Amino acid sequence: xxxxxxxxxxxxxxxxxxxxxxxxxxxxxxxxxxxxxxxxxxxxxxxxxxxxxxxxxxxxxxxxxxxxxxxxxxxxxxxxxxxxxxxxxxxxxxxxxxxxxxxxxxxxxxxxxxxxxxxxxxxxxxxxxxxxxxxxxxxxx
Numbered sequence: 001x002x003x004x005x006x007x008x009x010x011x012x013x014x015x016x017x018x019x020x021x022x023x024x025x026x027x028x029x030x031x032x033x034x035x036x037x038x039x040x041x042x043x044x045x046x047x048x049x050x051x052x053x054x055x056x057x058x059x060x061x062x063x064x065x066x067x068x069x070x071x072x073x074x075x076x077x078x079x080x081x082x083x084x085x086x087x088x089x090x091x092x093x094x095x096x097x098x099x100x101x102x103x104x105x106x107x108x109x110x111x112x113x114x115x116x117x118x119x120x121x122x123x124x125x126x127x128x129x130x131x132x133x134x135x136x137x138x139x140x141x
Contacts, residue, residue, distance in 0.1 A: 007128040008086075009112050010137040012121055016113035019106045024114070025066045025076070030054040033064070033076055033093075040093035052091070062090070065111060067103055075103045077111055079123075087115045088124040108135050 034052060041049040057064055057078070067075035075094035079087050089111060094103050112123055112135075125132050128140055 005128040006141050007125050007132055008139050008141050009108070009123045009125060009135055010121070010139055011112055011116040011123060012137075014112070014116075014136040016109045016116060016136070018113045019067070019110035021068045022065055022107075022110050025064045028057050028064060029073070030057050032073055033057055036073070036076060036095050037091075037093040039095040043094075043096045050091075063087075065107070065114070067094070067107065069098055069101060074098070074101075075107065077107050079111060079115070082124070084119070085121045086124065087111075087120050087122075089126065105131070105135075108132070112137070 061081045063079045065077040077092045078090040
């Protein structure tokens with residue numbers, strides 16, 4: 001039986017850079033967010049994706065980070081504020097219309113920069129997928 005390992009980013013010892021085409025969304029177009037999530041699931045051929053509901057986006061402890069290209073929302077991340085030291089990257093979704101943007105990688109570093117600046121110490125990334133291991137500050141938990 002394979003044991004699933006989870007990981008986090010230690011935000012304290014690294015300098016992460018913010019991505020210029022991102023921001024924490026104060027106004028949410030939940031239909032657009034769900035549309036991007038549907039494209040993300042189609043791209044990955046998920047048989048039974050985890051369902052998202054409009055109410056999740058507006059939860060008091062969630063931040064939604066939006067990513068734009070040509071002034072259009074193309075990706076988002078849902079970040080759960082666990083406490084005053086830890087944030088949990090709950091979900092990332094991208095429409096993949098421009099793969100050369102490499103938003104999956106940029107989103108991790110961008111969100112690390114945002115939450116390090118806000119004084120958080122760790123960002124949980126979920127399962128320890130291989131691509132996450134290249135991010136500075138990667139740790140197994």
